[in-house]
Amino acid sequence: DDTNWPSILALIAAKRLANRVWILKPALLNNGxxxxxxxxxxxxxxxxxxxxRLGGTHVLQHYLTPHLLRDNRKYSIRCFMVLTSHAQAYLYPTGYMNVAKTPYSADLTALSAHLTNEHLFEQQTNVIQIPSSQFSWYPTLLxxxxxxxxxLSQQLMHHYTQAFCTKNPxxxxxFGMDFMLxxxxxxxxxxxxxxPCFPSARHHPLQAYVYDGFWCxxxxQFIDKDLQLTKQESLIAL
Structure with a gap:
């Protein structure tokens, strides 16, 4: 943040991690x-x-490179995880890919080629969203x-025990969990x-492939146990 950044950079330098590319993200903003x-x-x-510059809390991460490209474009994988106060964690197995519209470039100022956020500049879409069901290799990643x-969920439950109590309602x-290869x-x-974004418009391209199934x-899982679903539409306990 505005006060501790010198000590953070000094710690990184002391660990000899300086020779890397870094990505800095505001902790409380979205859409890139x-x-x-x-x-x-x-x-x-x-x-x-x-x-x-923007003040406040930021997240500094090692920028993953080199990454696996598809058709010379960066992509990330979005899945949904549900975490409950009763120490339960679930994964919805169907996700989607955010594929950058802009071909990859080594130029770090070309953010549209490096970031797979849905939006970067106002309402302009930065990616093409493709359901995971259209990729034959996706099941091998699950x-x-x-x-x-x-x-991750086990570590959260271990370190933040006060947040997980079955005696409470x-x-x-x-959570929208983003992965990359x-x-x-x-x-x-x-x-x-x-x-995470959950569009309500019926014409959204992921509505029938991802969002409808997730909400069902x-x-x-949490409201109507008698609701009949296919196996593919069930949450998986972690």
């Missing part, structure tokens, strides 16, 4: 707003010393996705979105 890519810690320091999310949260096809969790599965 105020995201920056940097080639060095010095560039990050120069950014924080500017007067005309065990890896489940393993990552299971480990059931509460739940839906590097050029060795290793799966990486990029981020957890605490306010959610209702069956």
């Amino acid at each position: 707003q105020h995201i920056h890519l940097f080639e060095s810690l010095d560039d990050i320091a120069k950014h924080f010393k500017q007067s005309k 065990p890896h996705i489940k393993r990552v999310l299971s480990t 059931l509460k739940w949260a839906i 590097d050029n060795t096809q290793h799966l990486w969790l990029l981020e957890a979105n605490h306010g 599965a959610f209702i069956k």
